[in-house]
Amino acid sequence: MDIAKTGSEDAVPRVSFADAFRVWLKIGLLGFGGPAGQIALMHRILVDEKKWIGEARFLHALNYCMVLPGPEAQQLATYIGWMLHRTAGGLAAGLLFVIPGAIVILALSAVCAGFQQVPLVQALFFGIKAAVLAVVVEALVRIGRRALKNAWMYALAAAAFVGIFFLDIPFPIIVVAAGLAGYLGGRWRPQRFMVVKPHAEAKPEAPRAAEAALDARPRVRPGQTIRTVLLWLAVWLAPVAVLWIMLGWRNPFTEIGVFFSTMAVVTFGGAYAVLAYVAQEAVATYGWLSAHEMLDGLGLAETTPGPLILVLEYVGFLAGFRNPLGLDPFMAGMLGALLTVWVTFAPSFLWIFAGAPYVERTRGMQGFSAALSGITAAVVGVILNLTVWFALNVLFATVETVRWHGVRLYVPEIASLDWAALVLAAAALVAMFRLKLGMIPTLAGAAALGALWHLALR
Numbered sequence: 001m002d003i004a005k006t007g008s009e010d011a012v013p014r015v016s017f018a019d020a021f022r023v024w025l026k027i028g029l030l031g032f033g034g035p036a037g038q039i040a041l042m043h044r045i046l047v048d049e050k051k052w053i054g055e056a057r058f059l060h061a062l063n064y065c066m067v068l069p070g071p072e073a074q075q076l077a078t079y080i081g082w083m084l085h086r087t088a089g090g091l092a093a094g095l096l097f098v099i100p101g102a103i104v105i106l107a108l109s110a111v112c113a114g115f116q117q118v119p120l121v122q123a124l125f126f127g128i129k130a131a132v133l134a135v136v137v138e139a140l141v142r143i144g145r146r147a148l149k150n151a152w153m154y155a156l157a158a159a160a161f162v163g164i165f166f167l168d169i170p171f172p173i174i175v176v177a178a179g180l181a182g183y184l185g186g187r188w189r190p191q192r193f194m195v196v197k198p199h200a201e202a203k204p205e206a207p208r209a210a211e212a213a214l215d216a217r218p219r220v221r222p223g224q225t226i227r228t229v230l231l232w233l234a235v236w237l238a239p240v241a242v243l244w245i246m247l248g249w250r251n252p253f254t255e256i257g258v259f260f261s262t263m264a265v266v267t268f269g270g271a272y273a274v275l276a277y278v279a280q281e282a283v284a285t286y287g288w289l290s291a292h293e294m295l296d297g298l299g300l301a302e303t304t305p306g307p308l309i310l311v312l313e314y315v316g317f318l319a320g321f322r323n324p325l326g327l328d329p330f331m332a333g334m335l336g337a338l339l340t341v342w343v344t345f346a347p348s349f350l351w352i353f354a355g356a357p358y359v360e361r362t363r364g365m366q367g368f369s370a371a372l373s374g375i376t377a378a379v380v381g382v383i384l385n386l387t388v389w390f391a392l393n394v395l396f397a398t399v400e401t402v403r404w405h406g407v408r409l410y411v412p413e414i415a416s417l418d419w420a421a422l423v424l425a426a427a428a429l430v431a432m433f434r435l436k437l438g439m440i441p442t443l444a445g446a447a448a449l450g451a452l453w454h455l456a457l458r
Helices: 017-030 034-049 055-067 072-114 119-147 151-166 171-188 209-214 222-247 252-266 271-285 291-302 308-321 329-359 366-395 419-434 439-457
Strands: 399-404 407-412
Touching (some): 017 034, 034 072, 055 072, 055 366, 072 291, 072 308, 072 329, 119 291, 119 366, 119 419, 119 439, 151 366, 151 407, 171 252, 171 366, 222 329, 252 308, 252 329, 271 291, 271 366, 291 308, 291 439, 366 419, 419 439
Antiparallel strands (some): 399 407
16 A cells, blocks of 8 residues: 555655665665664664654554564564555565565575585684674673563563573463563552553654654554455465475475474564574474574674574575475575575564554553563573573583483583683673674674684684
8 A cells, every 4th residue: 555645544754655665775785783773773764864753653663563573673664664655665664674684694594504614614603603692692781771670570581591491491481471470460560560661751852744644543444454364374374384285294394384483473572582492493303403503693694684583594594405305405495594584574564564553553551561571571581591502502512401300401511611712702792891892893803813713723
């Protein structure tokens, strides 16, 4: 649907589709720095420079995109694109946010799969893996400062960490339990469980014509909602159903589609929250890649444009590459990568196109914010799990998994400690926290130092 006509109930600012398309392409090409950097980039361009949307409306859209499963930055772009030009605008914004990074990750995945034994590639990834640990620690600290405002939030984070790290409780159960705890806690003691605030805390701003238009609430049509849900369910799941019918349930490509479709439904809290679960399942259950290769993929996703969750494309490529089923391995890897991207991002369009008209009419409802507070606190515990898991696999060559009376323990072999990796990780932490160098310079510097040590000294 094109821009709504002036004076209609759904009136929006008269931004031409061509102008919006160019801006969304620019954001897709410049979207480095993970979700925080991408959201800041959109805020600078859309709110400060273009003035297409006001501060309060931007934060309102962001808050509710954070409640949804999936990549919140890509969903925020889709949401704002929908507000500007409805379905066509949402498709343009959401697709352009993903496509540039997906192309880069696809090419780099092929290089990694085909040239893993090349010394230079090994040397570069040696340093990147050490720096990725610092990036994850920085994410842990950043989200922790925002979410852990009192003892209740610390308790939820601790419970989530114990549940996923020691008890191996599935990530979806942790998310649902945390959201329910936050919702109930918000009704019991709202002052303790309303940590993630609604958009009422936005900075005051001068009225603008665009803001007045955006404040109009769209008409809700249940019949149209049902049609939208059925259409996007078909778009999302049709490839998986075809693979199931043609190849069977236990086929590797069917498993890729089913596994990452499940991830698309439970990835609350952003990419970092789900990476540990994906890594553990992809490594231990399916055997698609090793723990060190998972770190390589995260390093690739951190240094390329697009959503951080594109690391799943790398996992899908290796899964197809190593299970080609008679195809050329690179062709099988490409199919695995494209299938992963499809089932990871198609649900985002379902959530936005079906839910946005209702979300626009729910401003001020505190139940959502309380549930989000609980989920965000639990996400801190899940990211701590990811941090410990990464640290063990970066710093030690041998890590054994031991189970004792239902408790899972990761036990590193002390003699396998890699002192060079420890020094590089410590240097990356100093660069990010003390010197404030930022993620990309830190990763680039660690890659250079790692390559120098790996090639020249080792």
